[in-house]
Amino acid sequence: MNKTVDINLANILFHVDEKAYNKLQRYLEAIKRSFAGTPGSDEILADIEARIAELFQEKLENERQVITLKEVDEIITIMGQPEDYMVDEDIFDDVPKTENTGSTPRVKKLYRDMDNKYIGGVCAGLEYYLGFDALWIRLIFIFLALFTGFGFIAYILLWILVPEAATTSQKLDMKGEPINISNIEKKVKEGFDGVAERVKNVDYEKVGNKVKDRGRTFFDALGDIIMFFFMVIGKFIGILLIIIGAATLIGLFVGLFTVGILDVIHIPGLDFYDMVNSTDAPVWLVTLLTFFAVGIPFFFLLYLGLKILVNNLKSIGNIAKFSLLGLWLLSIIILAILGIKQATAHAYTGSTRQDEVLFADKTPDTLLVRMKSSELYSYQEDIGFDGMTLTRNEEGERVLFSDDVHFDIQQSEDSLAHIHIRRDADGSTFEEAEARAGKIDYVYGLDGNAVVLNDYITTAIENKVRDQQIHINLLIPVGTVLQFDPSTRHKLGWATHYDEDLYPSDVPDYSWIMQSDGKIHCLDCPADVYKKERDEDGHIIINKEGVDIDLKDHGDSFKMKIGNDGLHIKSGE
């Protein structure tokens, strides 16, 4: 059982089933919409309604019969779908006065021109869009591709994202008038001409309407100008985004992917990655993740820029967008996990101590400190991390190597000379760190009255770079004279106390004696060493030997010296 609705079609009464009524109403609404804006649309609609009424009447056998869905469907089949009502505007080109022909200039859209293509028709399409010869555009693309790689990526992207001009209307869109200043100007002028004409032909009875029209035209023109400037700014931002996005992507691509791919081939320095890395993640994975994590946001930036610049860009699709987003999140999460893992490898610092007596039988009155350089220097590889680098030892094995070794002079508590060697290293547990510290290879020797210290440490590669360090303390009994070999220059640490106002690097120039207060006293320092022109507030001397600054203020002090042996800065209270 269904309700019926009474309707009036072309002044004739029909009983219509409720469902049929709804369908008929939707149909007529759709037709009305398809005629919206066409001159005489009301008349067309009335004609159509009249025809439908006529058809209904033919179908009904008596006046009491109700129109059902079946009849409505039949009518729709006869009359056609709303899109069948659309008449191609071109039909009326040769009919006078029906169309206001050529009123609006076409706005150009970027399409790929498949008729004049070499590869994908991108350049040929750009020819129309930008308005200069495709030959130049091709040359620019080739130039950019050869020298920066940007041309190549831009071409591929445009190839994917710009639709090809398949239909005539798309081809016309492609060749349409360019959006430039002269066109905007033309449009504005047209607007003013319209105003002028209306003023000339002013119809005083409808002057009110005219004023309204004139206002609208003027503001249309003003709107065009404002829109033009917004468009220019927008396009500029678009270009900027494209450049930023593309440059970053290319940089990343070249930088990371070459590293990732070259992992297969051995390049020096890359094995350092293994020394530093503690996550067991292979190089290519980390590279790929970094590429995604950094590259995807910049890809979207590039896409946004293209979208601003080119009106009818194809969307890359929601699936692509969301998978990229997912990939990005995944990369970030994995990188974060790897980062945490990496950080924990340095969580603990472990140390081992070595305490030995020098010259067990009798401490010589004069003790010479000498440092021994390593012949391993010559095998050093260029790439280092955390002060450590790779080299080969005497047996030709690859070892980690660091020459950051310093020593300090301190007072011995007994009558013997001692050496304290502390080895430090990091690890994910205290025990691991301690074990690693113990694996630092360091030796010293005695030669007559000389202590010979190696100025480098080595450790096997499998121990990896974990902030390995060494601290050497020479404990000297009171009254022992100390002399330094020139090789110890720059190797004396800051913890050595001495009673002259010298820099540690200058200490080896003189002879010293250990005093009972733990300081070493200079035996042969000239009295005026760095004491010229000195007053209570300190001094600044600039002469042939370099720059010497020594400032004191309320207990704070600052010393800087620039000389032949480099720059030294010391500050303290």
Added chain:
Amino acid sequence: MRKGVLEYCILSILEGEDKYASEILEALKDAKMLVVEGTIYPLLTRLKNAGLLNYRWEESTSGPPRKYYALTETGKVFLSELNTTWDELRTAVNLVTNAKNK
């Protein structure tokens, strides 16, 4: 290809006698020029607005009053022009297609 042809047919059908929409439709459907009826109404309205057609209302014995369309003077001139154009076109097409077939 149908560009203008449908209009030409409508004008031809109305030559000599006035007809209402259903009769025009009848003729076009017999010639298989039309698939659905809806297309004709916008065409008729536009031709009328272009001054090629006019219409008068006539009461119908069955159903709503009918719009009888007739050619105006302009319409008649336009139709004769179209006839000439069509003949020329047909001759030209025949010439080309026959030459191809030989």
